[in-house]
Amino acid sequence: MKEKSIAVIGAGKWGLSLHFALSQRQKCLITSRTKRDIKNFVDLQTALDCDYLVIAIPAQEIRSWLKENFVFKGQKILVASKGIEASSGQFLNEIYADFVPDENIGFISGPSFAAEVIKGLPCALVINSISKKLYVEFEVCFPDFIKTYYSSDVIGAEVAGAYKNVLAIASGICEGLNLGKNAQASLIARGLVEMQRFGKHFGADESSFLGLSGAGDLFLTASSTMSRNFRVGLGLANDKNLDEILKELGEVAEGVKTSIAIKELSKKHNIYTPIANEVYHIINGKNPKDSLRDLLKN
Ligand SMILES: NC(=O)C1=CN([C@@H]2O[C@H](COP(=O)(O)OP(=O)(O)OC[C@H]3O[C@@H](n4cnc5c(N)ncnc54)[C@H](O)[C@@H]3O)[C@@H](O)[C@H]2O)C=CC1
Ligand SMILES: O=C(CO)COP(=O)(O)O
Numbered sequence: 400m401k402e403k404s405i406a407v408i409g410a411g412k413w414g415l416s417l418h419f420a421l422s423q424r425q426k427c428l429i430t431s432r433t434k435r436d437i438k439n440f441v442d443l444q445t446a447l448d449c450d451y452l453v454i455a456i457p458a459q460e461i462r463s464w465l466k467e468n469f470v471f472k473g474q475k476i477l478v479a480s481k482g483i484e485a486s487s488g489q490f491l492n493e494i495y496a497d498f499v500p501d502e503n504i505g506f507i508s509g510p511s512f513a514a515e516v517i518k519g520l521p522c523a524l525v526i527n528s529i530s531k532k533l534y535v536e537f538e539v540c541f542p543d544f545i546k547t548y549y550s551s552d553v554i555g556a557e558v559a560g561a562y563k564n565v566l567a568i569a570s571g572i573c574e575g576l577n578l579g580k581n582a583q584a585s586l587i588a589r590g591l592v593e594m595q596r597f598g599k600h601f602g603a604d605e606s607s608f609l610g611l612s613g614a615g616d617l618f619l620t621a622s623s624t625m626s627r628n629f630r631v632g633l634g635l636a637n638d639k640n641l642d643e644i645l646k647e648l649g650e651v652a653e654g655v656k657t658s659i660a661i662k663e664l665s666k667k668h669n670i671y672t673p674i675a676n677e678v679y680h681i682i683n684g685k686n687p688k689d690s691l692r693d694l695l696k697n
Contacts, residue, residue, distance in 0.1 A: 404428070405540060406446035407453045410435050412650060413479055414455035416513035421453065423542035443468060451475050451537065453507075457651040458482025458491060458561070465498045475533055476504045477526065481560035482653035483660035488667070490557045490601070502530040505537060508556035508612035509548075510619035512626070519544050525612050527556035548611065555607030558598035563617040564628045564654030565661060565675045566590035570621035571632020572678075572687050587621050590674050597661065600670050628654040636687055658682060673697060 403425075407418040410431035418437070421427040428439050430446040446452070451474065456464055458480045476499055478491055487494075495504055505528030516522060523546040526534045534549040541547050550556065569590065573583045594617070595608040607613055620626040624633070631652045634644035645652065658679040665672040677690040 403451060404449040405451040405453070406430060406441070406449040407455060408443075408446055409455035409479075410437060410440075411455060411457075412513040414453075416511075416516040417453050417455060417479060419517050419519075420542050420545055421540055424540055427540075447474070448472070449474065451477075451540065453477045453479055455479040458653055459485060459656050461491060462487075462494050465494070469498055471499055471503075474499075474503065475536060477537055478504065478506045480653075481508070481557075481564060482657045483557075483561045483664070485656040485659040485663075488660050488664045490554065490561075492553050492557060502528075502533065504528060505530070505533050506553055506556050506560075508560045508616065510611060510615040512619065512623075514625060516545070521545070523548065523611055523615075525550050525556060525610070527551070527553045527612070529553065550607065550610075550612070552604040552607045552612075554601050555598055555603035556612045558601060558603050559594060559608055559613040560616060561653065561657045562590075562594035562597060562661065562675070563613075563620050564652070565658045565678050566594065566617060566654075567620040567626050567628035568632040568635070568652075568654045568658070568678050568682075569674050571626075571629035571634075572636045572681065572690075573632070574629075575633040575636025576687060576691070578691070583622075586674065587617060590621070591617055593672055593674055597665065597670050597672055597675075600668055627652040631655060635681055641682060654678070655682060 406428035407414050408430055410429055418427055418429040428441045428446050429437055430441050430443050505526045507524055509524040511522050521544045525548045526537055527550045528534055529551055538547050573586050595605055599605055627648055627650055631644055661675040662679040681687050681690055
């Protein structure tokens with residue numbers, strides 16, 4: 400029987416870390432837009448011919464990447480991105496649905512800073528898919544230092560993974576303004592309730608928000624300067640201009656664009672999302688101190 404082949408698409412921080420992790424148990428290929436000096440680096444076509452693909456490119460780029468590059472040949476896919484498309488308000492599973500059957504796709508969620516995964520430090524992740532079979536097939540590809548769980552709640556994982564990035568920006572702002580630990584804990588706790596309410600509207604299982612995908616990833620990202628989104632918040636609180644912050648960061652901070660998507664979706668569906676809305680307004684020039692006043696008042 401032919402040995403199964405696996406490739407990571409995207410060699411940013413997360414793609415490189417997943418490539419490291421997945422290379423522990425089997426040969427794992429990797430590809431990216433520009434040629435890189437990485438072991439088992441291949442061209443895109445060779446990667447696309449693999450049986451299993453792990454796609455780690457920014458959420459806002461996925462639709463155009465799929466249109467330009469992807470041909471479905473029966474591959475099983477794990478999506479590693481966390482975000483909601485700003486231009487359409489579509490969740491990533493809705494975008495992928497035009498290219499890949501639902502039973503061939505899963506979404507990775509949970510607390511997982513790339514910088515720790517690439518050192519082989521232990522972590523626990525969730526693979527979310529309507530197909531338990533897909534989970535079982537990917538589970539064996541992960542190394543011993545990563546514990547994987549299965550969930551069928553794709554939308555819950557997607558909302559949690561995307562929303563926590565916006566809340567991490569809020570938490571970074573809170574830290575940057577020196578509002579104290581009480582304020583930060585209140586913000587994170589109310590943020591968790593807010594993202595659960597948002598997710599429930601779109602059919603998510605409320606319990607997903609209390610596990611690794613929700614509370615786990617939110618607590619991680621909203622409490623550490625290791626998070627790019629948190630650092631965006633710190634910059635905003637220090638009156639830095641967004642373009643300057645993102646240029647300095649040099650990596651994707653998905654919460655910036657996802658805040659646009661959440662604002663539009665919550666308006667359209669009449670969902671109460673006060674913290675995400677204030678993040679959107681601060682990104683668009685509102686004084687964070689005015690946002691604080693409005694959050695305390697309303
Ligand atoms: N870094 C982390 O700790 C984690 C990141 N993620 C998610 O993974 C996704 C990727 O994040 P990172 O790798 O950390 O970002 P990054 O900024 O380090 O790298 C992004 C990569 O995507 C590539 N890329 C950008 N536009 C592209 C396009 N149009 N076509 C092909 N490739 C393109 C870039 O060349 C770059 O290699 C994000 O959605 C992020 O939220 C999820 C969990 C952990
Ligand atoms: O999703 C992450 C950890 O689980 C990474 O968060 P940042 O993109 O904010 O660095």
